[in-house]
Amino acid sequence: MSSQYHLDYLGQLEAESIHIFREVAAQFEKPALLFSGGKDSITLVHLAKKAFAPGKIPFPLVHIDTGHNFPEALEFRDWLTKEANATLVVRKVEDTIKQKNLTEPKGKFPSRNWLQTYTLLDTIEEFKFDCCIGGARRDEEKARAKERIFSVRDEFGQWNPKLQRPELWNIYNGRIHKGENVRVFPISNWTELDIWNYIRKEKIGLPSIYFAHDRKVIEHEGQLVAMSEYVQPSAGDVILTKKVRYRTVGDMTCTAAVESTASTLDEVINEIISTRISERGETRIDDKVTEAAMEDRKKNGYF
Amino acid sequence: MDLLRFITAGSVDDGKSTLIGRLLYDSKNILIDQLEALEKSTKNRTDGSVDLALLTDGLRAEREQGITIDVAYRYFTTPKRKFIIADAPGHVQYTRNMITGASNAALIIILIDARLGVVEQTRRHSIIASLLKIPHVVVAINKMDLVEYSQDVFNNIVIEYAEVAKQLGLTDVTYIPISALNGDNIVDRSEKISWFDGKPLLEFLEEIETEHDVNLSDARFQVQFVIRPQTEELHDYRGYAGKVISGVYKKGDKVKVLPAGIETTISKLESGGIEVDEVFAPQPVVIQLSEDIDISRGDSIVKVDNLPLVSNELEVLLCWLDDKPLVPGNKYLLQHNSRLVRAVVRNVEYKLDVNSLQRQPIEGNIKLNEVVKAVIKTASPLVYDPYTKLSSNGSAILVDETSNSTVAAVMLQR
Ligand SMILES: Nc1nc2c(ncn2[C@@H]2O[C@H](COP(=O)(O)OP(=O)(O)O)[C@@H](O)[C@H]2O)c(=O)[nH]1
Numbered sequence A: 001m002s003s004q005y006h007l008d009y010l011g012q013l014e015a016e017s018i019h020i021f022r023e024v025a026a027q028f029e030k031p032a033l034l035f036s037g038g039k040d041s042i043t044l045v046h047l048a049k050k051a052f053a054p055g056k057i058p059f060p061l062v063h064i065d066t067g068h069n070f071p072e073a074l075e076f077r078d079w080l081t082k083e084a085n086a087t088l089v090v091r092k093v094e095d096t097i098k099q100k101n102l103t104e105p106k107g108k109f110p111s112r113n114w115l116q117t118y119t120l121l122d123t124i125e126e127f128k129f130d131c132c133i134g135g136a137r138r139d140e141e142k143a144r145a146k147e148r149i150f151s152v153r154d155e156f157g158q159w160n161p162k163l164q165r166p167e168l169w170n171i172y173n174g175r176i177h178k179g180e181n182v183r184v185f186p187i188s189n190w191t192e193l194d195i196w197n198y199i200r201k202e203k204i205g206l207p208s209i210y211f212a213h214d215r216k217v218i219e220h221e222g223q224l225v226a227m228s229e230y231v232q233p234s235a236g237d238v239i240l241t242k243k244v245r246y247r248t249v250g251d252m253t254c255t256a257a258v259e260s261t262a263s264t265l266d267e268v269i270n271e272i273i274s275t276r277i278s279e280r281g282e283t284r285i286d287d288k289v290t291e292a293a294m295e296d297r298k299k300n301g302y303f
Numbered sequence B: 001m002d003l004l005r006f007i008t009a010g011s012v013d014d015g016k017s018t019l020i021g022r023l024l025y026d027s028k029n030i031l032i033d034q035l036e037a038l039e040k041s042t043k044n045r046t047d048g049s050v051d052l053a054l055l056t057d058g059l060r061a062e063r064e065q066g067i068t069i070d071v072a073y074r075y076f077t078t079p080k081r082k083f084i085i086a087d088a089p090g091h092v093q094y095t096r097n098m099i100t101g102a103s104n105a106a107l108i109i110i111l112i113d114a115r116l117g118v119v120e121q122t123r124r125h126s127i128i129a130s131l132l133k134i135p136h137v138v139v140a141i142n143k144m145d146l147v148e149y150s151q152d153v154f155n156n157i158v159i160e161y162a163e164v165a166k167q168l169g170l171t172d173v174t175y176i177p178i179s180a181l182n183g184d185n186i187v188d189r190s191e192k193i194s195w196f197d198g199k200p201l202l203e204f205l206e207e208i209e210t211e212h213d214v215n216l217s218d219a220r221f222q223v224q225f226v227i228r229p230q231t232e233e234l235h236d237y238r239g240y241a242g243k244v245i246s247g248v249y250k251k252g253d254k255v256k257v258l259p260a261g262i263e264t265t266i267s268k269l270e271s272g273g274i275e276v277d278e279v280f281a282p283q284p285v286v287i288q289l290s291e292d293i294d295i296s297r298g299d300s301i302v303k304v305d306n307l308p309l310v311s312n313e314l315e316v317l318l319c320w321l322d323d324k325p326l327v328p329g330n331k332y333l334l335q336h337n338s339r340l341v342r343a344v345v346r347n348v349e350y351k352l353d354v355n356s357l358q359r360q361p362i363e364g365n366i367k368l369n370e371v372v373k374a375v376i377k378t379a380s381p382l383v384y385d386p387y388t389k390l391s392s393n394g395s396a397i398l399v400d401e402t403s404n405s406t407v408a409a410v411m412l413q414r
């Protein structure tokens, strides 16, 4: 390991991701980077900047906005777009709901997560995007563990797990028929901890909610959910103020906070190493439904 | 910390998924909630044990049929290494998925059921390991618990497999007796296999030397994307973005642009927008040249004193991966890293029998999973190296232009 020409694991992961980004830029006419506001997509933007420097990122960042965002995440999104000199496209689930006369999700924590698919497919159609870059990682979940880095979707955005193309060496085949598009996952081979370590190594900025702060929350089945205008507390709910941070950043209605005093990156990483719970398990409120939930969503065009 | 990518292979039910589950479980890489989900989904098992295979079998069809259809990638870390595992399907009809997982692997674990010894899939997967030149082979003789941890059984399989390895030219082969189900010889040395003096599997994986797997002597680079910001400050900037496929590049190197054949000098190297003096494989880089030459995606930049092959007639070994057969004489697209050219498959000379490895005459079209020796003619020249010498510059795929599918894995020979 002493050779001067040796890349450590983060260097190797970064090299693979940058290679993928450049393949996307070269192979597709209208790619887009799906920007969710979380640390994975922030890392994607960082990698894309590195891939094309000193040029700018040759595709827009697309945010499918559920309207249930953390304000801190939106602020950060706008700052990042400026900082990267990138183009930002925002399309709102709210508008899709109105246009298509969709039914607003109900309940205590109404999640528009599922409805994002509609807005996404409309946005793809509107801009004629032929490739959407996403920040999914294979370690997140079992159906994801099976997905190729270049994943072909039909015109309904559907994934057919039984008809995946062979993906050999580092050669990526992004050829598609009209109407199809490809989802590309440049950080497929990164784990959550790899992302955190990379953020530390590269000094990548994050929205403040990733670090410990005081927040009004209610407890729901052992998880802490931020109080917001989108949440409908029940009569017996107690609103508490706790010191928390977020491990993933999604919608306010379906992302749980973890109690924490970790206010620096080192402290956050130490906490994550010592918690023996996965990211999804700890923070996604809507994901415990069924084992096959993700596979179904992916088949239906979810990111 | 470095990275090791490996693949598990072997016949159906040899215990691949169980082994991976065991590696994750014993190295404490399974988190509490994942374990709970696992326990929940194994509740209806009669013996009450946890089915470790369920950790990797992710698709509904797989869970329902209890088999593995596609490669699942799994990740675990020990204090010594980060590992990426490809859990490959064992069934013959899913061989192409196995090749997907194998093409990036530095090491292959071939599982053998101690009760059965070497079977057809063992040979088939070993042939793939040999074709793809996976640098390191581990033969894990599994289910030792079912043969009373017998040293004789182990030794006989070693002798049997050594014959296969010899035939295939596999030189770096290590044999380890294990029980994936019970955890013998996976993380800790097993009392029950005290006659074995080698390392347990995980220790072996942590310590195996992989530094020499990257070729640092033959400098190869292909342009992926041309960066031309066309801004005021960078008005005439033209940088060639790509990955160092192998070797090392330095500022000032005398280089040749191929296939055009023009000589020039590297005037600047950049990485992530920052100027650097040298770059090495597999780093990404942006190269600037001292002359203004017309270069586009797929062109190669190599050093003048170390040239690859340049030809439009290629002798190849080709593994067919599509349900539709290969029709000799048909046109395909050939993709060699980032270079895309039209190609015709000609002169299919023979096919390799996957059991005997004998060359066999061709009768009719080439079917799924068959490996053949052929000549491919391309519309414009390819800049490459023989796969056996430098796999990262000697591999390609064929794409069917009508279906857009990837239909063949191509190992360039001459
Ligand atoms: N007795 C015994 N059974 C095993 C061992 N490893 C795997 N098995 C069982 O063999 C069956 C097939 O295992 P699985 O991991 O699904 O095999 P795969 O098809 O290669 O992935 C399962 O019932 C396992 O419990 C072992 O070391 N000993």
Ligand SMILES: [Mg+2]
Pocket (backbone or CB within 6 Å): B016, B017, B018, B053, B057, B067, B068
């Ligand atoms: Mg299996």
